[in-house]
Amino acid sequence: MIVITGGAGFIGSNIVEALNKRGETDILVVDNLTNGRKMYNLHDLDILDYMDREDFLARIKSNYDFGTISAVFHEGACSSTTEWDGKFIMRNNFEYSKELLKWCQETGVQFIYASSASVYGLGKKGFSEKRECELPINMYAYSKFQFDQYVRSIIKKAKYQIAGFRYFNVYGPREQHKGSMSSVAYHFNNQIISTGKAKLFEGTDGYGNGEQKRDFVYVEDCAKINLWFLDNPSKSGIFNIGTGKARSFNDVANAVIKYHGKGSIEYIP
Numbered sequence: 001m002i003v004i005t006g007g008a009g010f011i012g013s014n015i016v017e018a019l020n021k022r023g024e025t026d027i028l029v030v031d032n033l034t035n036g037r038k039m040y041n042l043h044d045l046d047i048l049d050y051m052d053r054e055d056f057l058a059r060i061k062s063n064y065d066f067g068t069i070s071a072v073f074h075e076g077a078c079s080s081t082t083e084w085d086g087k088f089i090m091r092n093n094f095e096y097s098k099e100l101l102k103w104c105q106e107t108g109v110q111f112i113y114a115s116s117a118s119v120y121g122l123g124k125k126g127f128s129e130k131r132e133c134e135l136p137i138n139m140y141a142y143s144k145f146q147f148d149q150y151v152r153s154i155i156k157k158a159k160y161q162i163a164g165f166r167y168f169n170v171y172g173p174r175e176q177h178k179g180s181m182s183s184v185a186y187h188f189n190n191q192i193i194s195t196g197k198a199k200l201f202e203g204t205d206g207y208g209n210g211e212q213k214r215d216f217v218y219v220e221d222c223a224k225i226n227l228w229f230l231d232n233p234s235k236s237g238i239f240n241i242g243t244g245k246a247r248s249f250n251d252v253a254n255a256v257i258k259y260h261g262k263g264s265i266e267y268i269p
Contacts (some may be wrong), residue, residue: 005030005053005100006076006144011114011167013041015073017174018223020046026064028066028227030056031076042175047137057096060103071110072102079181093143098150101162108125109231110161112226117168117215117240119145126262127167129238132237148238161233168242172219174251184249185216188256192263198253202267210253210268213246 002019007029016027025046032053033039051059053076059066065085092143096145097113104111117127117143125133137141148164155162171183178186188198200210222241229235257263 001048001067002026003028003056003066003069003072004028005056005072006114007047008033008038008041009074009075010178011219012075013045013169013174014172014219015075015226016042016045016047018202018227022227028069035177037175040143041177042083050112053096057099060099062136063151069107069109070219071112072100072104073230074111074113077114077140077143079178081140081181083187084139086139086142089143089210090146092240093140094146094150097147101151103255104162105158108160110163112161112163112229113147113165115164115238116141116144117150117166118241119148119166122268126247127240128264142184149197151238155236157234161229162236163229164238165222166217166238167222168217169238170217170219170222175217183216184214185252185256188253189259192256192260195268196263198256198263199266199268200249200253202269210250210265213248215242215244215246216252217242 004012004015004023004027005025007016008031012029012031019027025048027047028049028051029042029047030051030053031038032187052258072098076091083089084134101111118138119134120127121135121141125135127133135143136143151162151164169183175182175186191198201212203209203211219261225241253265259263
C-alpha cells in the first residue's frame with residue numbers, strides 16, 4: 001500500500017491520478033476534509049481507503065498495524081502563506097512531518113515529501129539548495145525550512161529513502177479548492193471566462209507592466225518526478241522542482257488568452 005498525506009489536495013491528488021494510470025489503486029489517502037469540496041479532487045480516482053490526518057498520526061504513535069506500506073508521499077500541510085499562527089503552523093507542518101519521518105525510518109518505508117521554494121524568500125541570494133540561499137519570509141516557508149534542516153541533520157545516517165521537493169510555482173488541474181492560494185494561471189483562466197480580462201499588476205521596482213517573473217511548473221510533471229523517486233528508492237536528498245526558467249505573468253496570461261481564443265490583459269495598481 002502507498003500512503004499519500006494531503007491526497008485530496010492539489011499535488012497529492014495528482015499523484016493519486018498518476019498512480020492510477022499505472023494501475024495502482026492500493027492507496028490510503030490521509031487528509032482533512034473539513035473543506036468537503038476537496039472531495040472533487042478524488043471523485044474520479046480510485047483509492048483503497050481514506051483516513052483523517054489526526055487519526056493517522058494517532059495510529060502511527062500507537063504502532064498500529066497498517067499491513068505492508070511501501071512508501072509515503074507526504075504532501076499534507078497548511079500551505080497558506082498568510083497564516084501567522086506560528087504554533088499552529090509548526091505543529092501541522094513541522095512536528096507532524098517529524099513524527100511521520102521517524103515512523104517511516106523505523107518501519108522501512110520510503111519517505112517522499114513536499115518542501116517549498118518559498119524557503120528562498122525573495123531569492124536575493126539565488127535558488128540553490130544551500131543554506132546561504134535560504135531566507136524564509138513567512139511562517140509557512142519557515143516551517144518548511146525547519147523541516148528541511150531537520151532532514152539534513154539525519155539524512156546521512158538514514159537507512160531508507162528521504163526525498164524532499166522544493167516546488168516552485170505549480171499550476172494545473174485539481175487546484176480549485178485553494179482559493180486565493182491557487183496559481184495565477186488558475187486565476188487568469190477564471191477571469192477570462194467571467195470578464196474577458198486577465199488582471200495583472202502594473203510594473204514596479206524596475207519591472208514593466210506584468211513583467212514580474214516566476215518559475216512556473218506543471219503539476220503533472222511534479223507527479224512524474226514523485227513517481228521517479230518512488231521507482232528509485234536509493235535516491236535521497238532535497239531537490240528543487242521547477243523548469244529552471246522564469247516566465248513573466250504576461251506570458252502566462254497570454255497563454256491562457258491563446259487557449260480560449262479571446263480575452264485581453266488589464267493592468268491594475
